Amino acid sequence: MLETKYANLYAELLHIQKTYYVTFEWIELLYKTTLEELQPKMEELGYVRSSNIDVAKLEVQLGPILVSKLKGLTKDVLTEVPDTMRKLQELYYKL
Numbered sequence: 715m716l717e718t719k720y721a722n723l724y725a726e727l728l729h730i731q732k733t734y735y736v737t738f739e740w741i742e743l744l745y746k747t748t749l750e751e752l753q754p755k756m757e758e759l760g761y762v763r764s765s766n767i768d769v770a771k772l773e774v775q776l777g778p779i780l781v782s783k784l785k786g787l788t789k790d791v792l793t794e795v796p797d798t799m800r801k802l803q804e805l806y807y808k809l
Contacts, residue, residue: 723805723808723809726808727805730798730801733797733798737790737791737795737798740787740794741791744784744787744791747780747783751783752776756772756776759772
């Protein structure tokens with residue numbers, strides 16, 4: 715019985731680890747997309763840090779592909795990071 719418990723905990727840990735790595739890849743992709751695609755495009759369009767930005771207008775200027783990519787990645791990161799941390803905490807308490 716005890717061996718089964720540890721085997722299950724180990725399997726759960728491996729699953730959480732995989733989720734953590736995927737989440738980290740999303741964070742890296744969001745950072746890279748922001749740095750390599752969004753920032754240059756915004757500079758090209760004449761936006762500066764202190765600019766008042768009309769988000770709807772900016773989304774049209776950036777185009778649907780980049781906007782969709784940024785929104786999707788942001789949503790994934792904001793959803794998965796807390797979820798992964800919660801799962802790690804739950805596993806910790808099981809130990």
